[in-house]
Amino acid sequence: GAVVSQHPSRVICKSGTSVKIECRSLDFQATTMFWYRQFPKQSLMLMATSNEGSKATYEQGVEKDKFLINHASLTLSTLTVTSAHPEDSSFYICSARDRSGGNEKLFFGSGTQLSVL
Amino acid sequence: GENVEQHPSTLSVQEGDSAVIKCTYSDSASNYFPWYKQELGKRPQLIIDIRSNVGEKKDQRIAVTLNKTAKHFSLHITETQPEDSAVYFCAASSWTPLVFGKGTRLSVIA
Numbered sequence: 399g400a401v402v403s404q405h406p407s408r409v410i411c412k413s414g415t416s417v418k419i420e421c422r423s424l425d426f427q428a429t430t431m432f433w434y435r436q437f438p439k440q441s442l443m444l445m446a447t448s449n450e451g452s453k454a455t456y457e458q459g460v461e462k463d464k465f466l467i468n469h470a471s472l473t474l475s476t477l478t479v480t481s482a483h484p485e486d487s488s489f490y491i492c493s494a495r496d497r498s499g500g501n502e503k504l505f506f507g508s509g510t511q512l513s514v515l
Numbered sequence: 516g517e518n519v520e521q522h523p524s525t526l527s528v529q530e531g532d533s534a535v536i537k538c539t540y541s542d543s544a545s546n547y548f549p550w551y552k553q554e555l556g557k558r559p560q561l562i563i564d565i566r567s568n569v570g571e572k573k574d575q576r577i578a579v580t581l582n583k584t585a586k587h588f589s590l591h592i593t594e595t596q597p598e599d600s601a602v603y604f605c606a607a608s609s610w611t612p613l614v615f616g617k618g619t620r621l622s623v624i625a
Binding site for chain 2: 432441491502503
């Protein structure tokens with residue numbers, strides 16, 4: 399299947415700092431990428447939809463000024479958690495939509511475990 | 516918007532037995548139904564998917580069935596093995612982002 403690369407896999411930061419997470423589609427162009435958040439033993443909750451060349455669409459309750467999303471190219475989307483706080487500690491996973499070949503599929507990055515001290 | 520319900524939340528089976536996980540969805544426009552397997556600390560992996568123009572799809576020990584009228588779909592795993600132990604998520608979408616069920620923790624007991 400298609401490959402989606404996500405970095406870093408794990409980050410520990412101090413409260414008040416910002417953290418950037420990168421999501422790359424390695425072998426296909428992804429005009430749309432999605433950012434999910436997953437708390438322990440819970441499901442994946444969609445945070446925002448990232449569209450190449452335009453502003454991201456945020457889900458209700460997600461602060462767009464806190465979770466900055468940039469999708470400047472067809473293969474890269476970034477999520478920046480600004481002024482991180484302990485309650486932002488979570489597993490963040492990106493996914494990219496592959497529409498090539500006539501069948502649409504969604505592939506996930508490996509995830510980023512964020513721990514805010 | 517779409518709402519996906521998944522049952523059961525936990526499932527334990529003996530090795531070699533079958534496991535069935537069921538999901539219902541609310542949006543009749545949804546036409547894509549993937550299933551993901553997630554091992555602890557790892558990314559969700561697509562294991563099988565089905566589209567609304569198909570009623571059943573099988574891939575070795577894994578099969579998915581879809582009943583559009585009733586708006587439910589199921590994952591069937593036969594001859595379960597310990598390595599099948601993981602959390603399984605169903606999802607549904609049309610041309611919108613996937614909406615996930617809450618997950619089923621499957622434990623296969625050797």
